[in-house]
Amino acid sequence: MDLDFSEEQHRFQESVREFARTRLAPRYAADDRSGTLDRRTREEMAGLGLMGLTIPERYGGQGADALSTGIAAEELSRADFNAAYLLLIPMLAAEVVLSAGTEEQRERILPAIADGSALPCFCLTEPGHGSDAAHLTMRAERDGTGTGTGGDDGTGTGGGGWRLTGEKTSISLGMIADSAIVFARTAPGGARGVSAFHISLDDPSIQRSAFRDLGSRAIGRAAIHFDGLRLPADALIGSEGDGFVKCMQSFELSRAIIGLMCLGLASAALQEAIEYARSREAFGRPIGAQQGVAFPLAEAATMIAGARWVCYEALWRRDQGRPHRVQASMAKWWAPKVAVETAHQALLTLGHSGYSEELPAGQRIRDLIGLEIGDGTAQIMKTLVAREVIGKTARPY
Ligand SMILES: Cc1cc2nc3c(=O)[nH]c(=O)nc-3n(C[C@H](O)[C@H](O)[C@H](O)COP(=O)(O)OP(=O)(O)OC[C@H]3O[C@@H](n4cnc5c(N)ncnc54)[C@H](O)[C@@H]3O)c2cc1C
CATH class of the missing domain: 2.40.110.10 (Butyryl-CoA Dehydrogenase, subunit A, domain 2)
Known part of the structure; x- marks a missing residue:
């Protein structure tokens, strides 16, 4: 069992993180205010191949595995959750064409998705x-x-x-x-x-x-x-x-990717709260020295670590050609919930400043709630999990 990414995946993670930190993060709040995605975000992501990650190279994509796609989603979201939709939605569309389309359709449709000219x-x-x-x-x-x-x-x-x-x-x-x-x-x-x-x-x-x-x-x-x-x-x-079956198979990928999008943003919120807890003093010492402040942050770190593992396990299993519906369904209900709770706790840790639009704490919560619903709600995900763990074909636990 190897619990680490490969060297190549580590390098990829670093490069996406750096791109997202320097190019995307400054646009996250501004795009929310304008209600439009900065034109450069699409151009730059397409230029880096991030809009066609899972599309095979012969159709103009990057041919990335599911795990690497998850890494990219997590890193993009850490800086700009909404930019990661430009990875997610084209990926979902491409999955349907890849899994159900004819060769002629793949050649006709996929290159334009991969190079970002079609959205x-x-x-x-x-x-x-x-x-x-x-x-x-x-x-x-x-x-x-x-x-x-x-x-x-x-x-x-x-x-x-x-x-x-x-x-x-x-x-x-x-x-x-x-x-x-x-x-x-x-x-x-x-x-x-x-x-x-x-x-x-x-x-x-x-x-x-x-x-x-x-x-x-x-x-x-x-x-x-x-x-x-x-x-x-x-x-x-x-x-x-064929359509519905192919749609559901695509969701087995997107649900783990959404989990990582949410956790990427939650990690950013947690990091901000940790830094504040270290530097903000009250009653003569850093607020992070109070268990009342530290324990919720420790709990959030624990929940993120657990939910992240489920997401990556789903993607790893997909790459191995193993069944992963149950892990993807777990990821889709748990990770967004952990992320919303973390973002809420992080806002509270920042005190009154967290409540101001000067900081992205509130926007993070608003954005995350959408993906508690989109691509399937928690109740539907739990229904799928229940089918796999309690239903007729369930394996003993
Ligand atoms: C931010 C966002 C982005 C989205 N993007 C897309 C997109 O790109 N493409 C697209 O096609 N759709 C998209 N959606 C739609 C999304 O997939 C649906 O909203 C979602 O599947 C739930 O459907 P519904 O809203 O009609 O709720 P309903 O199905 O009406 O459900 C309402 C409530 O009842 C619960 N419920 C329903 N049935 C059961 C049951 N059997 N057991 C227990 N509880 C149940 C649900 O969990 C929910 O809480 C998006 C939604 C959001 C919020």
């Missing part, structure tokens, strides 16, 4: 179906007049396209993305009737509206409305009815 969003949630996504109602119906390859001149080759009708909601990056992976129903029933589509969002018939959110304002969420949007036949990724 995809991931459209699963609907107004009536969030946790219960298997019963989503957006329709993709066969359209005899659709084109095969989707050429701008409408002269596709395959014939028999699709028409997309319905609304997706709560879509991260939805206001600024230029393409989307959309899950839609191609047959009645539950999960097996759901298919995945890759679509361009430049059609003027597509309506988008922004949410006014508590946190992650630089990323934003959108409701996206499709009213009979015509798609070429090859917008369908892979086979009909």
Whole structure:
């Protein structure tokens, strides 16, 4: 058993940490105030290959393993939690194309994601179906007049396209993305009737509206409305009815990555609180010398260490080709909770200054809460864990 990263992973961690500290950290609060992600963040992350980490090199990506992707997510978030969404969402989209798409689709779609020239969003949630996504109602119906390859001149080759009708909601990056992976129903029933589509969002018939959110304002969420949007036949990724299964497999990666995003930000909050506890004096000594201040910080350090291990175990297992759904589900409910609690405790440690917008303590809490919900709530994650540890196929503990 080796509990350390490889030399190469350590070097990668250092380089991402340095980039994030020097380039991203100064923008974290400013982007929150402006409600937009600084244009340079996308350019610089794309330039470093951080938007196509998991995409194989033959499609223009970095071909990184899951563990290294987790390292990058943690380090980015330490400085700018929202910048890490630019790793997370394109990764999720790319996973679906990689696992379900044809070779032609991979060659067509992935290089632009990898070099940052295309920014995809991931459209699963609907107004009536969030946790219960298997019963989503957006329709993709066969359209005899659709084109095969989707050429701008409408002269596709395959014939028999699709028409997309319905609304997706709560879509991260939805206001600024230029393409989307959309899950839609191609047959009645539950999960097996759901298919995945890759679509361009430049059609003027597509309506988008922004949410006014508590946190992650630089990323934003959108409701996206499709009213009979015509798609070429090859917008369908892979086979009909494949979509939901591929989506869930992608979540086994993203859930551990989200865990590390949250813990990266929590670590930054904890570090700030520790430094303050060392330097701030009250009643003649540093406040950190009081157990009342020190113990909550010690508890937070312990919780972060435990939750971090679960996240990295999930990613390590993925890299080994071993099952990791249970670890990913544990990571997704536990790490965001630990992170929110840590960020709250860190704010309290800073006293009145923590409550001011001069410091990022409050923004951290607002941003973290979003990923207690996004990509699956704690209750749903615990349901998945329970299935694995109590259900019929559970292994003895
Ligand atoms: C910051 C953020 C970013 C997001 N980004 C995206 C995105 O990019 N793409 C996308 O498709 N979606 C995205 N979402 C949507 C997110 O995935 C859903 O909000 C989430 O899956 C929960 O769905 P819901 O909000 O409809 O809640 P509901 O499913 O209505 O649930 C409401 C409450 O009931 C609980 N609940 C529901 N069913 C059960 C059950 N069986 N047992 C116990 N409790 C239950 C839930 O845990 C929750 O607390 C994002 C959400 C947020 C907050």
